[in-house]
Amino acid sequence: xxxxxxxxxxxxxxxxxxxxxxxxxxxxxxxxxxxxxxxxxxxxxxxxxxxxxxxxxxxxxxxxxxxxxxxxxxxxxxxxxxxxxxxxxxxxxxxxxxxxxxxxxxxxxxxxxxxxxxxxxxxxxxxxxxxxxxxxxxxxxxxxxxxxxxxxxxxxxxxxxxxxxxxxxxxxxxxxxxxxxxxxxxxxxxxx
Amino acid sequence: xxxxxxxxxxxxxxxxxxxxxxxxxxxxxxxxxxxxxxxxxxxxxxxxxxxxxxxxxxxxxxxxxxxxxxxxxxxxxxxxxxxxxxxxxxxxxxxxxxxxxxxxxxxxxxxxxxxxxxxxxxxxxxxxxxxxxxxxxxxxxxxxxxxxxxxxxxxxxxxxxxxxxxxxxxxxxxxxxxxxxxxxxxxxxxxx
DNA sequence: GTCAATTTACTGACCGTCCGGTAAGTTTTT
DNA sequence: AAAAACTTACCGGACGGTCAGTAAATTGAC
Numbered sequence: 001x002x003x004x005x006x007x008x009x010x011x012x013x014x015x016x017x018x019x020x021x022x023x024x025x026x027x028x029x030x031x032x033x034x035x036x037x038x039x040x041x042x043x044x045x046x047x048x049x050x051x052x053x054x055x056x057x058x059x060x061x062x063x064x065x066x067x068x069x070x071x072x073x074x075x076x077x078x079x080x081x082x083x084x085x086x087x088x089x090x091x092x093x094x095x096x097x098x099x100x101x102x103x104x105x106x107x108x109x110x111x112x113x114x115x116x117x118x119x120x121x122x123x124x125x126x127x128x129x130x131x132x133x134x135x136x137x138x139x140x141x142x143x144x145x146x147x148x149x150x151x152x153x154x155x156x157x158x159x160x161x162x163x164x165x166x167x168x169x170x171x172x173x174x175x176x177x178x179x180x181x182x183x184x185x186x187x188x189x190x191x192x
Numbered sequence: 193x194x195x196x197x198x199x200x201x202x203x204x205x206x207x208x209x210x211x212x213x214x215x216x217x218x219x220x221x222x223x224x225x226x227x228x229x230x231x232x233x234x235x236x237x238x239x240x241x242x243x244x245x246x247x248x249x250x251x252x253x254x255x256x257x258x259x260x261x262x263x264x265x266x267x268x269x270x271x272x273x274x275x276x277x278x279x280x281x282x283x284x285x286x287x288x289x290x291x292x293x294x295x296x297x298x299x300x301x302x303x304x305x306x307x308x309x310x311x312x313x314x315x316x317x318x319x320x321x322x323x324x325x326x327x328x329x330x331x332x333x334x335x336x337x338x339x340x341x342x343x344x345x346x347x348x349x350x351x352x353x354x355x356x357x358x359x360x361x362x363x364x365x366x367x368x369x370x371x372x373x374x375x376x377x378x379x380x381x382x383x384x
Numbered sequence: 385g386t387c388a389a390t391t392t393a394c395t396g397a398c399c400g401t402c403c404g405g406t407a408a409g410t411t412t413t414t
Numbered sequence: 415a416a417a418a419a420c421t422t423a424c425c426g427g428a429c430g431g432t433c434a435g436t437a438a439a440t441t442g443a444c
Contacts, residue, residue, distance in 0.1 A: 025217035162346035185381025
């Protein structure tokens with residue numbers, strides 16, 4: 001039982017790396033299998049098809065980030081503090097993990113419509129919705145202006161987006177002053 | 193001469209629409225030709241290969257936006273005004289054109305390395321560089337804090353990024369208060 | 385504890401389809 | 415007539431995906 005599903009985990013990691021680098025449609029199953037030095041059919045033993053592999057990567061990461069956000073931004077503080085912790089939580093993730101957030105929003109159109117709809121709901125439930133909830137809470141506590149929470153969540157996410165690209169100069173380490181700057185810019189903008 | 197290159201123009205428009213919708217690697221030459229009701233080979237009469245078609249779309253739009261920015265944000269005003277006009281200029285573009293900015297940053301990794309490098313330079317020269325120049329000017333005029341202009345340009349662009357996706361609710365019309373809000377958030381954040 | 389039966393975790397060969405791209409011929413414009 | 419603007423027919427190869435087979439691990443009857 002100790003080493004069970006070792007290959008499955010390696011497939012998830014390597015495929016995530018490659019999809020982030022060159023996009024879902026830019027990577028073939030053959031390339032993934034060759035990178036792992038296994039047969040292509042081995043991928044299909046662990047995942048029904050290519051789309052299932054992508055979905056496993058995305059939903060797996062969404063689960064991770066949901067847990068982290070629930071732990072780091074519980075609704076027991078003021079909304080400002082919670083937003084600061086949310087941004088910090090995201091940038092505490094290594095760039096290769098963070099980049100999966102970009103992969104998700106980028107590759108949603110690549111999913112077949114059934115999977116697309118259900119994944120879109122999950123993405124909102126486990127990630128975007130958390131941001132919107134904090135913003136809504138801040139408005140009700142009169143910490144923030146009565147803004148459009150959906151749009152505000154997009155804008156906050158958008159500010160971070162450039163730092164979800166795998167590139168050394170965009171790899172902000174925890175504590176980088178730019179993270180602080182981004183948070184301040186946004187919070188000052190929406191503060192009541 | 194009147195109708196010269198009529199098909200070429202239609203190819204550029206239809207391919208842009210499809211690439212924006214499903215990505216460069218998600219659209220085949222056959223699909224583009226079928227959408228235009230011409231043969232696939234007709235595309236190859238006007239464009240050397242698929243990559244040349246993508247590059248023509250991207251560089252064509254970069255040329256457009258460069259002209260617009262040079263006209264609307266000349267270096268004869270304060271940096272704040274120029275940035276306001278820059279954001280307005282972008283949102284004066286119809287969503288389907290704006291979305292090409294996203295296409296560019298998204299599909300740069302899909303280009304073969306030679307084209308990738310030269311296009312990356314062009315992208316900087318005609319677009320990102322303009323934003324950085326205004327920011328640099330604002331810093332020198334002591335309008336803005338002495339920030340990292342490259343990162344600040346990314347953040348400004350990032351804030352707009354969610355509105356570069358083709359979706360009705362993200363289609364900000366010129367004059368939408370959200371545009372004003374975005375600009376204010378950013379400018380307040382970097383103002384000296 | 386042994387050993388046959390079954391399940392797990394793969395491999396190698398192969399499938400039909402679609403891909404980007406081309407060569408040669410045909411129609412249309414000048 | 416000749417150049418421009420296509421179409422038709424085709425190519426080799428890569429694509430996602432499947433299938434039969436198998437070595438190794440696990441299980442269960444005795």
